Amino acid sequence: MSAEAVSHPTYGNWRRPRRPGLGPLGLIGTIGVFGGLIVVLLASLVSLLVAAVLLVPLVMVLTPLAVRTQDGRNVYQLMTLRFAWMRRKAKGAHLYVSGPLSQRPGGRFRPPGLLNRVTVSEGRDAYDRPFGVLVHPNRNLYTVVLGCEPDGGSLVDPDQVDVWVAMWGEWLARLSHEPGLRGASVVIETAPDPGTRLANEVLSRISPSAPAAARAVMEEVVQSYPSASSEMHTYITLTYGVPPNQKRDHQDVITDLAIRIPGLLSGLVGAGGGSAYPLSKERIAEVVRVAYDPAVAADVLTVRAEHGGTGLEWEDAGPAACVETVGAYHHDSGVSRSWMLTLAPRGTVRSSVLRGLLEAANGTRRKRVALLYRPIDPATSARIVEADRRSAQFMASSGRGMVQARAASEVRAVEQTAAEEASGAGLVEFSLMLTVTVDSAAELDDASVTVRNLLAASRISMRPADRMQAAAFSCTLPVGILPWEQTLIPHELQEAL
Known part of the structure; x- marks a missing residue:
């Protein structure tokens, strides 16, 4: 390894999961092709006209499976998405109104949509710290939310950054051994600093007998500093599932999670997560409340600083009203637009590849970047790696020219993946989602341009x-x-589609 490679490490070697089947058809499409051809051949023994009549609808049914977008969706999936949207709009499911003047039972401000049936419980870990547990009753899932204050990469040696990345990889590999873990996510939220914490920290310490000039300088700093700063919060969610054939009490599940939290937090600290801690159910409700109504962010910080907490409950964390459109989501004092990952960076990248995307963006009220992880158990990982290895070797031996050169590069990548998996590395499926919140719908176009540049x-x-x-x-x-x-x-x- 050269000195340049040592001082500037690079990362990558991620691959899109290979879809089983013939070309873009997928497994179901491939079965349909071969099954249809057999039927057509048998029909041709009776009459060529009957075979032609059967062949035409077969081609019409299978062709949409072969036409795919950049992110791998076929025509049927696009049609299903449009049909589901029209159905929701016809039923009025794209509108949500809550509160005492709504028709919602209880008259409270419960979060809408996928969060409407979620409940929150609370337990205490081995260090007697409260932590909230979100219960998804429909799916029998339990979610723990952890918060941390990452150290950041500014003025840090590249060797230390490389160590942090390696420790983060070990933490992700450990997730595949977590019993019952269904998935994890890392959410990085940025927003302009309202200056509430600075004002509470500085103004309360100014001496009444201080000179007028000194008081004026400190008050000016408190007023002007927030305009050039931003706040950043990092959250890690871990979602566990209970098999349907196992009936466990909620309290038993919470006790099991309390035992795991200290070990998970220590791994985050070693990966550069800084001060890591579990979020109580009150803090979780505050995060959701501010996301739906960004205008109350300063009020939440003020109440928390003055009284040590807000007393906000999960049943009151949702919006008063929200409207979903094709390309936006209107909720209380904000309008949001979300994006989903279609293609990860090709080739090798450096550790700072997402730094610009994670930093605060000008002209936005709030921005959240969510990295979603789906750990794969070691046995399944070994099968996937070996299947990709055999497929890549077959393509390399049967191709020519440019195709053979690309296939050879694919062989090197899968060989490296196989070696790393054999040495104990974990295999994880990941994706990325981005949500930008602005004050009005007129600002969405400018926010979209900012996102494209990032x-x-x-x-x-x-x-x-x-x-x-x-x-x-x-x-x-x-x-x-x-x-x-x-x-x-x-x-x-x-996956078969």
Whole structure:
């Protein structure tokens, strides 16, 4: 390894999961092709006309399975998305009104959509710290939310950054050994600093006998500093599932989670997470409340600083009203638009590839970047790696020219993945979602331009979550919403499509 490679480490070698089947058809499409050809051949023994009549609808049914977008969706999936949107709009499901003047039972401000049936419980870990547990009764899932204050990469040696990345990789690999873990997410939220914490810290310490000039200088600093600063919060959610055949009491599950939290927090500290701690149910409710109504962010900080807490409950963390449109989500004092990952950076990247995307963006009220992880158990990881290895070797031996050169590069990548997996590394499926919140719908276009510039600098491709903005907004909140757990079609069947 050269000195240049040692001083400037690079990362990458991620691959899109290979879809089983023939080309873009998928497994179901491949079965349909071969099954249909057999039927057509048998029909041709009777009459060529009958065979032609059977062949035409077969081609019409299978062709949409072969036409796919950049992110791998076929025509049937696009049609299903549009049909579901029209159905929700016809039923009025894209509108939500809560509170005492609404028709909602109880007259409270429960979060809408995927969070409407979620409940929150609280337990205490081994250090007697309170932590909230979000219970998803429909899916029998339990979510723990952890908060941390990352050290950041400014004025840090590259060797230390490399160590942090390695420790983060070990922490992700450890998730595949967590019993019952369905998925994890890392949510980085940025927003302009309202200056509330600075004002409470500085103004309360000014001596009444201080000179007028000194008082004026400190008051000016408190007023002007927030305009050039921003606040950043990092949340990690871990979602566990209980098998349907195991009936466990909620309190037993919470006790089990309390035992695991200290070990998970220590791993985050070693990966550069700084001060890591579990979030109480009150703090979780505050995060959701501010996300739906950004205008109350300063009030929440003020009340917390003056009284040590807000007393906010989960049943009052939602918006008073929200409206979902094709390309936006209107909620209380904000308008949001979400994007979903379609293509990860190709080739090798450096550790700072997402720095611009994670930093605060000018002209936005709040911005959340959510990295979603789906750990794969070691046995399944070994099968996937070996299947990719055999497929890459077959393509390399059968191709020519440019195809053979690309296949050879693919062989080197899968060989490295196989070696790392054999040495104990974990295999994780990941994705990325982004939500930007502004004050009005007129500012969405400018925010979209800002996001496109950030994506170009980060070398990733994302598409707007059109016709599912409400669900995408919920997925970027630190509440443990996993997209693959919220679909009616099983994940294995989706991969076969």
